[in-house]
Amino acid sequence: MDALKLAEQLVKRAEIAQSGKKIVLLVLDGVGDIRHPDNGFRTPLEQARCPNLDALAARSALGRILPVDYGITPGSGPAHLGLFGYDPRQIEIGRGVLEVVGMGMELRPGDVAARANFCTVAGDKVVDRRAGRPSNETAAEKVQLLQQKIPRIDDVTLIMAAGMGHRFGIIFRGPGLSAAVTDTDPHQDGEPIHEARAETDAARKTADIINRFSRMAREALAGSKPMNAVLTRGISEPPRIPSLTERFGLRCGAIATYPMYRGLASLVGMDLLQTGPSVEDEFRAYLDSRNNYDFFFIHVKPTDEAGEDGSSERKTKAIEAVDQKLPMLLDSKPEVFVVTGDHSTPCPMKLHSWHPVPLLLHSPRCGADGRRRFTEADCNAGSLGIFHSMYLFPLMLANAELLDKYGA
Amino acid sequence: MDALKLAEQLVKRAEIAQSGKKIVLLVLDGVGDIRHPDNGFRTPLEQARCPNLDALAARSALGRILPVDYGITPGSGPAHLGLFGYDPRQIEIGRGVLEVVGMGMELRPGDVAARANFCTVAGDKVVDRRAGRPSNETAAEKVQLLQQKIPRIDDVTLIMAAGMGHRFGIIFRGPGLSAAVTDTDPHQDGEPIHEARAETDAARKTADIINRFSRMAREALAGSKPMNAVLTRGISEPPRIPSLTERFGLRCGAIATYPMYRGLASLVGMDLLQTGPSVEDEFRAYLDSRNNYDFFFIHVKPTDEAGEDGSSERKTKAIEAVDQKLPMLLDSKPEVFVVTGDHSTPCPMKLHSWHPVPLLLHSPRCGADGRRRFTEADCNAGSLGIFHSMYLFPLMLANAELLDKYGA
Numbered sequence: 001m002d003a004l005k006l007a008e009q010l011v012k013r014a015e016i017a018q019s020g021k022k023i024v025l026l027v028l029d030g031v032g033d034i035r036h037p038d039n040g041f042r043t044p045l046e047q048a049r050c051p052n053l054d055a056l057a058a059r060s061a062l063g064r065i066l067p068v069d070y071g072i073t074p075g076s077g078p079a080h081l082g083l084f085g086y087d088p089r090q091i092e093i094g095r096g097v098l099e100v101v102g103m104g105m106e107l108r109p110g111d112v113a114a115r116a117n118f119c120t121v122a123g124d125k126v127v128d129r130r131a132g133r134p135s136n137e138t139a140a141e142k143v144q145l146l147q148q149k150i151p152r153i154d155d156v157t158l159i160m161a162a163g164m165g166h167r168f169g170i171i172f173r174g175p176g177l178s179a180a181v182t183d184t185d186p187h188q189d190g191e192p193i194h195e196a197r198a199e200t201d202a203a204r205k206t207a208d209i210i211n212r213f214s215r216m217a218r219e220a221l222a223g224s225k226p227m228n229a230v231l232t233r234g235i236s237e238p239p240r241i242p243s244l245t246e247r248f249g250l251r252c253g254a255i256a257t258y259p260m261y262r263g264l265a266s267l268v269g270m271d272l273l274q275t276g277p278s279v280e281d282e283f284r285a286y287l288d289s290r291n292n293y294d295f296f297f298i299h300v301k302p303t304d305e306a307g308e309d310g311s312s313e314r315k316t317k318a319i320e321a322v323d324q325k326l327p328m329l330l331d332s333k334p335e336v337f338v339v340t341g342d343h344s345t346p347c348p349m350k351l352h353s354w355h356p357v358p359l360l361l362h363s364p365r366c367g368a369d370g371r372r373r374f375t376e377a378d379c380n381a382g383s384l385g386i387f388h389s390m391y392l393f394p395l396m397l398a399n400a401e402l403l404d405k406y407g408a
Numbered sequence: 409m410d411a412l413k414l415a416e417q418l419v420k421r422a423e424i425a426q427s428g429k430k431i432v433l434l435v436l437d438g439v440g441d442i443r444h445p446d447n448g449f450r451t452p453l454e455q456a457r458c459p460n461l462d463a464l465a466a467r468s469a470l471g472r473i474l475p476v477d478y479g480i481t482p483g484s485g486p487a488h489l490g491l492f493g494y495d496p497r498q499i500e501i502g503r504g505v506l507e508v509v510g511m512g513m514e515l516r517p518g519d520v521a522a523r524a525n526f527c528t529v530a531g532d533k534v535v536d537r538r539a540g541r542p543s544n545e546t547a548a549e550k551v552q553l554l555q556q557k558i559p560r561i562d563d564v565t566l567i568m569a570a571g572m573g574h575r576f577g578i579i580f581r582g583p584g585l586s587a588a589v590t591d592t593d594p595h596q597d598g599e600p601i602h603e604a605r606a607e608t609d610a611a612r613k614t615a616d617i618i619n620r621f622s623r624m625a626r627e628a629l630a631g632s633k634p635m636n637a638v639l640t641r642g643i644s645e646p647p648r649i650p651s652l653t654e655r656f657g658l659r660c661g662a663i664a665t666y667p668m669y670r671g672l673a674s675l676v677g678m679d680l681l682q683t684g685p686s687v688e689d690e691f692r693a694y695l696d697s698r699n700n701y702d703f704f705f706i707h708v709k710p711t712d713e714a715g716e717d718g719s720s721e722r723k724t725k726a727i728e729a730v731d732q733k734l735p736m737l738l739d740s741k742p743e744v745f746v747v748t749g750d751h752s753t754p755c756p757m758k759l760h761s762w763h764p765v766p767l768l769l770h771s772p773r774c775g776a777d778g779r780r781r782f783t784e785a786d787c788n789a790g791s792l793g794i795f796h797s798m799y800l801f802p803l804m805l806a807n808a809e810l811l812d813k814y815g816a
Contacts, residue, residue, distance in 0.1 A: 034775030041776050068814055069411035070795060071802030072418070075815035088815070089409045098816050349773055352813060354806045356791065376791065377778065386793030 004085060007394035010404040013249035016294050021335035021400045023295045030304030030345025032357040038348040044315040045375045050323035057374040061366040063384025064356035065392060067343045073354045079342035080264045085393025086241060094236020100169035101263025103161045107238045112172045112179050112206055115234045118227040124192045130166045132226040142227050143168045149220040153209050178203040184214050185231035243269025255285045256299035265297055279321055283328040307345030315347055336363045336399045356386050363399035412493060415802035418812040421657035424702050429743035429808045431703045438712030438753025440765040446756040452723040453783045458731035465782040469774040471792025472764035473800055475751045481762045487750035488672045493801025494649060502644020508577035509671025511569045515646045520580045520587050520614055523642045526635040532600045538574045540634040550635050551576045557628040561617050586611040592622050593639035651677025663693045664707035673705055687729055691736040715753030723755055744771045744807045764794050771807035
């Protein structure tokens with residue numbers, strides 16, 4: 001039994017709402033970086049002018065978190081599961097699930113999700129698995145057409161949403177579905193569309209529905225070259241995990257502008273709050289619904305985008321923009337306030353990475369590490385050390401005095 | 409599933425050889441030390457003048473590794489298994505295996521190894537389990553005699569090699585052997601030589617072979633007091649572990665002067681490269697076979713010997729000797745370069761210890777912790793933190809950009 005299981009047992013459920021304590025987890029996506037010749041050996045956190053974060057750092061506990069494990073670079077799914085207190089090494093989020101969730105589609109228990117592609121078929125062969133890379137608009141029209149022509153198959157409702165270019169998402173909703181079904185996507189050109197095959201008896205109905213969808217889609221699209229057929233892959237179900245409310249009794253609100261992060265939050269049972277696109281909008285959304293939740297996840301995207309583009313300058317500005325608005329959050333005096341990232345996206349790499357992420361935790365009982373800034377190097381020297389990000393969750397609850405003592 | 413299993417799944421096998429990237433793990437045996445009144449509160453790493461390591465440290469990631477686990481002092485076997493990316497708490501290297509491997513004997517799958525002692529028997533009793541502690545030379549002659557007189561028993565070949573004093577190693581090679589056999593060594597004087605007993609049905613043949621060897625050895629040695637019989641113990645098989653090549657697709661070369669470390673490297677599937685005795689010889693051996701391997705393990709012994717002898721001065725000089733030759737390695741620009749130890753051997757203790765080992769990792773994407781030196785205290789403040797040494801392996805692969813992202 002580790003800290004996660006213990007925290008589930010020890011959490012003071014009855015006290016949470018009554019105490020009025022708020023826990024705020026502010027995630028600056030990809031905020032961690034590395035000193036490198038390309039940035040003059042100064043990371044964006046080191047370059048940024050952040051008077052508010054600096055002042056907070058001195059009175060806070062600092063450390064660094066490992067998103068998944070040593071040397072493992074996470075995608076956004078595993079990285080957020082860790083921050084939400086789930087072991088990302090034990091939970092698989094299927095490709096189809098991540099895809100539909102990333103399109104902002106709402107998944108329910110029992111649903112089966114698939115990533116779908118428009119493709120071009122000639123004779124019996126797939127000749128272009130991406131149908132000539134259609135524009136978003138052209139593809140969206142075809143998704144709408146399919147949705148109209150194939151709203152359901154027997155007792156299974158189909159819910160489709162367009163993605164980028166040739167990609168779209170499908171949710172199959174109905175009784176008796178299972179995700180143990182193979183792809184119809186042959187994964188290379190020059191082969192026929194595969195038949196979906198049930199890998200278990202329980203998945204026979206799903207395989208049948210998908211194969212019928214495959215044929216119906218071809219009929220519906222007949223004559224509309226190059227998008228004249230559909231391939232499905234990554235058939236998957238939402239992970240069977242208890243929500244944060246079930247585990248800890250917390251009412252959780254998520255504030256994020258990108259569908260992917262809203263989707264990931266919804267998988268662990270968070271309510272998705274309305275927000276405008278700016279950091280100020282997001283912080284305002286928190287203040288507006290402050291009384292309705294105990295835990296808030298606030299996701300800020302521009303730090304990661306700048307990292308992926310390799311722009312230390314933009315990443316620095318994105319950090320400064322957060323710092324500037326920080327008093328909006330701090331003035332509301334959350335009991336526990338955390339600033340960290342889901343993973344590092346070092347600008348010199350232009351990619352997600354495995355580097356442990358800087359972490360700042362503030363509460364009335366966090367201690368004060370006395371570091372002058374919130375930077376990678378200051379966090380290396382903090383009182384929290386380096387630990388797996390999934391253990392941040394019990395640490396936040398402890399700092400809110402919402403965990404009972406273990407043993408007498 | 410932890411970082412090791414994930415790394416096995418995520419490693420980019422196809423890219424390794426093609427990329428031409430080299431990973432070099434330089435192990436200064438027992439390098440870690442402790443500040444103590446005996447050394448004026450300065451460890452050998454702190455005392456040593458190391459301009460090359462100092463310059464590298466500033467541009468590297470530092471940390472400390474736990475060889476096995478908190479408070480656990482490792483032997484060389486577990487310590488190296490950890491460095492090679494195996495969990496030393498899960499893998500047992502039997503006494504016999506370690507003994508023959510330490511003598512430079514080559515073990516094959518299916519072999520059974522035993523540690524053997526010459527002893528003195530009078531009547532039916534063992535009167536001296538160490539046969540009066542014979543010289544290496546005297547004992548080696550008797551090993552040769554036994555090898556000539558008992559080259560095989562039925563279809564089992566016996567391979568013997570002399571060790572220190574009364575000790576020697578035996579490999580039993582043939583079909584249908586098993587190590588589940590008890591010792592013939594009574595473990596105290598005044599008892600008869602024990603019959604080897606099979607602990608499983610599959611081990612009956614082995615027990616029979618060992619008992620016949622026991623009697624044949626007595627006949628062969630008859631009259632040659634004090635070495636007139638042989639005791640066997642620690643009957644064991646090579647651990648059934650996949651090689652580094654199987655796990656990660658790496659071609660691995662080992663450069664070590666001592667048979668023990670060559671043997672340990674061979675157990676995980678490394679090729680043993682020819683080398684002379686000096687550090688310069690070892691670095692030259694690396695340069696000479698640089699094109700044939702992806703991963704190099706280079707083992708330097710004098711740091712540990714000085715530690716075991718309690719000589720801070722010699723340990724300091726051994727570290728300086730490595731530093732002086734370091735440009736030979738660095739000029740070849742390995743993609744990932746690591747300096748660490750298998751364990752600490754603090755001079756004030758004259759023993760292996762549990763203290764976490766200083767670690768320096770350099771790569772184009774390691775970050776730069778900006779510490780001025782490679783010392784225990786600097787490593788405490790590094791970005792890598794303190795972690796189990798087995799996770800160094802995924803971290804090295806990550807730093808070579810040879811691991812795919814986990815999850816989308």
